[in-house]
Amino acid sequence: MPDAGRIIQGLADQYGEHGLLINLPVLKKLRQALRAEDFRITVTLARPVNQPGKSYLMNIQPGNWTQRNFGLAFDIGTTTVYGILIDLNTGLVLARAGDYNGQIAYGEDVISRIVQAEKPDGLDQMQGLVVTTINPLIAKLLAQAKPPAGNGHATIDRDEISSITLAGNTTMTHLLLGLEPYNIRRAPYVPVTTFLPPMRAADLGLDLARHTVALPYPCISSYVGGDIVAGVMGSGMYRTDKITLYIDIGTNAEIVIGNKDWLACAACSAGPAFEGGGITHGMRAAHGAIEDFSINPETLEPMNITVGNKPVAGICGSGLLAIVATLLEHGVLDPSG
Secondary structure (H helix, E strand, O other): OOHHHHHHHHHHHHHOOOOEEEOHHHHHHHHHHHHHOOOOEEEEEEOOOOOOOOEEEEEEEEOOOOOOOEEEEEEEOOOEEEEEEEEOOOOOEEEEEEEEOHHHHHOOOHHHHHHHHOOOOHHHHHHHHHHHHHHHHHHHHHHHOOOOOOOOOOOOOHHHEEEEEEEEOHHHHHHHHOOOOHHHHOOOOOOOOOOOOOEEHHHHOOOOOOOOEEEEOOOOEOOEOHHHHHHHHHHOHHHOOOOEEEEEEOOEEEEEEEOOOOEEEEEEEOHHHHHOOOOOOEOOOOOOEEEEEEEOOOOOOEEEEEHHHOOOOEEOHHHHHHHHHHHHHOOOOOOOO
16 A cells, blocks of 8 residues: 555544545655654644545654644734744643734834735735744744643754644735735725635745644634634634623724624724824834823922833823823813813
């Protein structure tokens, strides 16, 4: 029997895996992997949710590697990209890291990013910027992670990452995958796709092994993205009888309400509220931003509290609210403003 046939037959007989698909990169490793440990192997499978009954054989390793199964999860935010490294056997988070999205140099909101992506070579530029944000974070996560005692090696290698999940709003997802977001900002606001199949992380430019599966979360519409789908799934609200309210407030804000029988969602831009949008000296909550404000009741001297206790550079959203509230409290402003 051919080597590939041995794998297919063995997985069908022992684990009930039928409809198995093996691609060329795995076939190239097959002969040596099977014989290196006398036909004792570990395989990694991916099961697309939209293709029931089918499994993709993504990797094959000689010997028993079942205790060394790790994954990455990334939130691709408009402002911030945040990732964690997880032991997929235990669910234990082994490392966390985040950084500003490199695309922010071309605008702080999704519309600005779409406009930039529409320029010549702009889409490739936007895709490259988010990838070059993610790759250093992957390196940082691998450097920080310490597997539990008794789990083999003291460090984690890139080859041991089985999958990376990627959740972002619809525009961020399009830009990460290099899909044109042109119609997301134009009526009737149609994305290229809302469902994303599993793909190889390396094909996106991510610095991971060829076998690592990238799993982008599906989106719902142009302004309800995979980050909300991930939140709904993670919270479990879609499985409960209780009416649950889920709120995600970032550069974009979404609110979901419902239970296992129904879900409704609304979305809007929230970045300006955090970043002092429309204010002459508005800024995000970076060093030097006024984040709180008070007035000495005896001397009536104003006092600014800035992020990082740095010299005043501007006002962020919380600072703006604090200033207005304090001025109202001291009668400098009346309720009409």
